[in-house]
Amino acid sequence: MAAAAAAADEKKYITSEELSKHNKSGDLWLSIQGKVYNVTDWAKQHPGGEVPLLNLGGQDVTDAFIAFHPGSAWKHLDTFFTGYHLRDFHVSDMSRDYRNLATQFTRSGMFEKKGHGVIYSLCFISVLLATCFYGVLRCDGFLTHILSGGLLGLIWMQVAYLGHDSGHYNIMISPRFNKLAQILTGNCLTGISIAWWKWTHNAHHIACNSLDYDPDLQHLPMLAVSTRFFTNLTSKFYNRKLEFDPIARFFISYQHLTYYPVMCVARVNLYLQTFLLLLSNRRVPDRALNILGIMIFWTWFPLLVSCLPNWTERVLFVLASFCVCAIQHIQFTLNHFAADVYVGPPKGNNWFEKQTAGTIDIDCPSWMDWFFGGLQFQLEHHLFPRLPRCHLRKVSPIIRELCKKHNLPYRSLTFVEANKWTLRTLRTAAVEARDFSMAPRNLLWEAVNTHG
Secondary structure, eight states, rough: HHHHHHHHHHHHHEOOOHHTTTEEETEEEETTTTEEEEEETTTOOOOOOOHHHHHTTTSSSSHHHHHHHOOOGGGGGGEEEEEETTTTOOOOOOOHHHHHHHHHHTTTTTEEEEEEEHOOOHHHHHHHHHHHHHHTTOOOOOHHHHHHHHHHHHHHHHHHHHHHHHHHHHHHHHHHHHHHIIIIIIIIHSSSOOOHHHHHHHHHHTTTBTTTTTTGOOOOTTBSSSSGGGGOOEEEEETEOOOHHHHHHHHHHHHHHHHHHHHHHHHHHHHHHHHHTTTTTSTTTTTTHHHHHHHHHHHHHHHHHHHHSSSSHHHHHHHHOOOOOOOHHHHHTTTTTSSSSOSSOOOOOGHHHHHHTOEEEOOGGGHHHHHHHHTTTTHHHHTTTOOOOOHHHHHHHHHHHHHHHHHOOOOOEEEHHHHHHHHHHHHHHHHHHOGGGGHHHHHHHHHHHHOO
């Protein structure tokens, strides 16, 4: 006992205030379970990218670490240990319950038991893809060709869900095969780089609904979910100012009317973002493999379209595929656009609270789970991103009770209700964009409140 006490006295300590000074590239420290780690050199090699580490730099990040890493990751931490402990380390009741729940899920094997959903999805996608190709290559009817285009949009939706799952946990038997699945589902079949998706998606999860840190809310000049964008916020993700100029003001003023048309052509922006990233001087993991996958997509897709008999059918085929796939883009925005927002970096000590505030679930019957890809349980997914989608419905009642215990919101709306909430949020910002003289009052209000 005396030896243990002496060892404890010999520990070196720093305060949270001192830790917070190590929060930038070139000097990046984090605390996990009260132990302080220097991840400065590791940040650029981090599989999840440097952005999540920078966003949480200089903080205790235990909850976020638990959310995104399997148990095997803990053994690698000693390499980065500075020898310091956090003197004022504290675990809130909410975090304690969250960590106990994560431990419970781990012990029950839920993170490892993925079910047969991947096999079913692959078979389903293969049948749909074969049907689409048959409709284009072997049938002559105009309606059949357009329906084939709509079918391709449904295929892209289902493929995106598989790509999303493979990005959060291994859906294949090994990391190497999982990477192959990512390139196949993302780059080859949808034309959207898995490297781009990881880059933005990890930042979104860490900084859920931060107006200046979450790229999934930064859609100027076309969309703005808050009047705070009217102050030319600086995007910490893109490292540029989000200009609320006359063009942006015009589009935002009518965004509740243009929302669905914009969603119908949203894929064009995703293709553009893919090219901008892969051709940039930014460090891109597996750049060559990503480019190869994109080249495959831009080979088979134009060839398929070219097999249609005339330009009218070709254009309508592409539009049909985009419009059906727009349902998925709408779903992604419904999960967050009408939820609470804030300005500033994410905080490591209120992980659970920020996820509940920034997410909205979509209520649907169990037989529709395949259509929403598990992401209708958006809060459950944000709290446990490594949890296979087959378990999300099972844990939903547990999460609901935990939210109730700690007086936190658990919002689950029908698809129609979620659309109404989102349109109301967009319309509120649109009206205020038209009368910019109202902005100072609105901005003062939003400085001390969030919307939802």
